[in-house]
Amino acid sequence: MSTIRVQREDFDTAAEVVALKAADNGIGAVVTFTGIVRGNGVTGLTLEHYPGMTEREIARHVNEASARWPLLGVTVVHRIGSLRPGDNIVLVATASSHREPAFEAAEFLMDYLKTRAPFWKLEEAATGTEWVEARGSDNDAVRRWRED
Amino acid sequence: MIILYFSWIRQKLGTGEERFDVPETIKTVTDLAKHLRARGGPFAEVFSDLKRLRSAVNQEHVGWEASVGQGDEVAFFPPVTGG
Numbered sequence: 001m002s003t004i005r006v007q008r009e010d011f012d013t014a015a016e017v018v019a020l021k022a023a024d025n026g027i028g029a030v031v032t033f034t035g036i037v038r039g040n041g042v043t044g045l046t047l048e049h050y051p052g053m054t055e056r057e058i059a060r061h062v063n064e065a066s067a068r069w070p071l072l073g074v075t076v077v078h079r080i081g082s083l084r085p086g087d088n089i090v091l092v093a094t095a096s097s098h099r100e101p102a103f104e105a106a107e108f109l110m111d112y113l114k115t116r117a118p119f120w121k122l123e124e125a126a127t128g129t130e131w132v133e134a135r136g137s138d139n140d141a142v143r144r145w146r147e148d
Numbered sequence: 149m150i151i152l153y154f155s156w157i158r159q160k161l162g163t164g165e166e167r168f169d170v171p172e173t174i175k176t177v178t179d180l181a182k183h184l185r186a187r188g189g190p191f192a193e194v195f196s197d198l199k200r201l202r203s204a205v206n207q208e209h210v211g212w213e214a215s216v217g218q219g220d221e222v223a224f225f226p227p228v229t230g231g
Contacts, residue, residue, distance in 0.1 A: 018223055027178065035189070036212065042163070047230070048154060048158075050204070050206050050207070053207035053208075056207055056208075069212045072222060073195070078230065078231075090231055095169060104169060110231055113230055113231040114228075114229075114231035115166045115228065117228060117230045118204070118223075118225060118228050118230070119230025120155035120226065120228065120230070121230070122155075131229075133229070134227035134228065134229050138231075
């Protein structure tokens with residue numbers, strides 16, 4: 001079972017885990033990752049996305065993760081719009097019988113979200129606004145998942 | 149064709165979407181980018197260095213040699229920064 005949502009509203013990680021667990025009683029491990037707006041110098045963050053393509057890209061990588069690991073459930077929630085420091089940005093939750101696939105699939109999904117899902121961040125600071133530049137280290141992170 | 153622009157590209161061009169009649173001469177994403185560059189002004193600026201841009205055709209990431217046609221949705225955007 002997979003749940004993919006792109007939304008303005010905040011999410012409740014505990015409620016998402018409850019829903020994920022309810023889907024399959026063979027679940028023995030749930031890993032959650034939450035991305036949060038950093039406050040160092042930043043006063044706000046606006047997230048823009050490409051409606052339609054975003055959901056398709058996330059679904060494609062959820063399917064790929066499900067093919068690579070024995071997952072019993074995946075939840076991806078990504079926020080858009082205006083956010084403040086401390087706000088949640090993204091939730092990835094993966095469920096499996098055992099912890100290893102859940103940990104690995106969560107990392108895989110985050111690495112692909114960072115480098116493939118069409119979101120763009122505009123940072124606001126006292127000095128003005130600036131579009132966040134893509135980081136080379138995110139591209140390095142995603143390379144480890146490619147089959148040799 | 150529908151052309152979509154995102155992030156600083158959208159801001160610089162002052163538009164996020166346009167309808168475009170594709171001339172016979174445009175076969176690939178590169179052809180389209182060069183055509184848009186030739187409009188001058190902010191288009192010349194945005195499409196001056198294609199290394200800074202990424203593109204998608206019908207909501208899938210593509211390379212610069214991908215084919216495009218009248219019925220397609222083509223998007224131009226900078227490298228993504230979600231997560």
